[in-house]
Amino acid sequence: MAVELTPARKQTRACYPDFEGHVERDGVHVFYEVYGSGEPTILFLPSWSIVHSRCWKLQIPYFARHHRVVTFDPRGNGKSDRPAEVEAYAEAEFAADALAVLDATRTEQAVLVSLSLGSERALILAAEHPQRALGAVFISPSLPIVRGHDERSVHPFDVPLETDEGWAKYNADYWRRDYESFVEFFFARCLTEPHSTKQIEDAVGWGLETDAETLLLTADAPGLDEAQAHELSGRVRCPVLVIHGEEDAISPQRRGEELARATAGRLVTLEGAGHFPHVRDPVKVNLLLRDFISPPRPGRRWARGKTRRKRALFVSSPIGLGHAQRDLAVADELRKLHPDLEIDWLAQHPVTAALAAPWRAHPPGERPPRERVRAHRVRVG
Numbered sequence: 001m002a003v004e005l006t007p008a009r010k011q012t013r014a015c016y017p018d019f020e021g022h023v024e025r026d027g028v029h030v031f032y033e034v035y036g037s038g039e040p041t042i043l044f045l046p047s048w049s050i051v052h053s054r055c056w057k058l059q060i061p062y063f064a065r066h067h068r069v070v071t072f073d074p075r076g077n078g079k080s081d082r083p084a085e086v087e088a089y090a091e092a093e094f095a096a097d098a099l100a101v102l103d104a105t106r107t108e109q110a111v112l113v114s115l116s117l118g119s120e121r122a123l124i125l126a127a128e129h130p131q132r133a134l135g136a137v138f139i140s141p142s143l144p145i146v147r148g149h150d151e152r153s154v155h156p157f158d159v160p161l162e163t164d165e166g167w168a169k170y171n172a173d174y175w176r177r178d179y180e181s182f183v184e185f186f187f188a189r190c191l192t193e194p195h196s197t198k199q200i201e202d203a204v205g206w207g208l209e210t211d212a213e214t215l216l217l218t219a220d221a222p223g224l225d226e227a228q229a230h231e232l233s234g235r236v237r238c239p240v241l242v243i244h245g246e247e248d249a250i251s252p253q254r255r256g257e258e259l260a261r262a263t264a265g266r267l268v269t270l271e272g273a274g275h276f277p278h279v280r281d282p283v284k285v286n287l288l289l290r291d292f293i294s295p296p297r298p299g300r301r302w303a304r305g306k307t308r309r310k311r312a313l314f315v316s317s318p319i320g321l322g323h324a325q326r327d328l329a330v331a332d333e334l335r336k337l338h339p340d341l342e343i344d345w346l347a348q349h350p351v352t353a354a355l356a357a358p359w360r361a362h363p364p365g366e367r368p369p370r371e372r373v374r375a376h377r378v379r380v381g
Contacts, residue, residue, distance in 0.1 A: 014061045015061035015064050016035075017033035017035050018034055023100040025093075030075060030100070031079035031080045032071065032072035032101045032104065033071050034068065035060055035064035035070075036064030037067075038068055040068075041068040041105075041110040041111070043071075043102065043110040043111070044060070044069065044070070044071045045113065045122050046071075046121075047114070047115040047117050047118040048118075049076030049215065050183070052078030052079075052080075055203070055206060055278075058278065059286060062290075074094060075093070075097065076089060076210055077206070077214075083217075086217050086220045088217070088221075089218040090223070091224060108132070109131070109133070109134045111133075111135045114136070116251065119141035119143045123229065130236075134238060134239075135292065136236065136238055136239075136265075137242075137292060138240070140243070140248055140277065141255055142251040144223075144225055145259055146254050148252060149249070151167055152167050152170065155170070156171075159173075161173070172219070179211060179212040179215075183204050183207035184204055188200055189249045189275070191203065191274055193274055199276065233263050240259075241265060243256070245269075245275060247272055248273070249275060250274075309342055310340060311341070311342045313344050313345075314347075323351070331343055
């Protein structure tokens with residue numbers, strides 16, 4: 001069932017869902033959200049239950065401006081239920097949840113976008129339900145299509161260890177003893193790029209919305225093996241894009257290479273990137289997704305620099321409407337000096353509420369492609 005959002009929920013996000021609801025399968029409720037409109041629909045699949053759908057927060061606002069976007073929290077985190085049986089976390093169950101969400105949101109077809117472990121459920125959907133998949137994007141696929149990092153297989157998972165160093169923290173006994181420390185370690189390995197403090201803090205917060213016992217169930221649940229991964233990859237018929245960081249410390253880049261080869265897809269390798277490029281380098285990842293989902297068409301006109309109208313980007317602080325009124329006054333003066341000046345705004349709520357037409361506002365962190373900016377820009381003056 002889908003329900004319209006109430007004003008009480010519209011408080012802390014850069015982009016608010018238009019509808020939310022849940023599906024129920026075998027007594028398990030899975031929470032979903034729908035943003036924006038426009039074809040094709042993009043389904044951002046959940047990853048491992050250590051995070052929920054907020055991990056896509058840097059993609060949702062950008063794509064909801066031109067597409068219908070659907071997300072859902074994985075069973076085990078966020079607003080979805082946390083069943084107490086191992087079998088409830090099998091990869092087939094996550095794929096079935098995705099189908100149920102597509103049905104509940106009346107989505108006949110969608111572009112599937114997955115991250116990390118979400119690649120398994122995306123692969124199942126694309127191979128076994130080809131009529132629902134317009135395309136599939138795999139970001140940092142944690143897929144057993146080839147072996148993982150050797151350092152991750154040194155220590156057994158189910159046996160108490162005498163050390164807590166490094167990947168020894170990926171251990172059932174350690175999770176029960178110090179789950180928060182494991183979460184901090186894990187996301188530090190997901191985000192190995194310098195200056196990733198804020199991104200790690202966000203991810204740790206998402207990880208602490210579940211618990212060790214729930215995550216242990218996901219670790220023991222049935223997933224794909226190497227033979228199944230290859231067999232499913234060979235049955236994928238939709239276009240495929242694989243994005244993988246060269247310095248991914250969670251899932252080696254060779255997995256991305258093999259997945260692209262097995263699906264006849266395109267591989268984009270990000271030099272210096274880790275396991276969460278969609279968080280650490282969202283502009284690059286968003287542009288790759290944009291061009292895969294809606295390939296750009298060549299422009300019909302082009303103007304040399306001297307013949308183009310003057311353009312300006314106004315960065316306006318979101319702290320208080322006094323700033324917005326000051327910035328609008330400055331912009332008015334610029335319009336008097338240069339009547340043909342085109343002004344774009346980089347701003348967020350409440351500044352965007354104060355920007356009356358014909359001003360153009362970009363949400364923070366987004367830079368639409370030039371063609372789309374030009375198509376929506378209104379002359380100032």
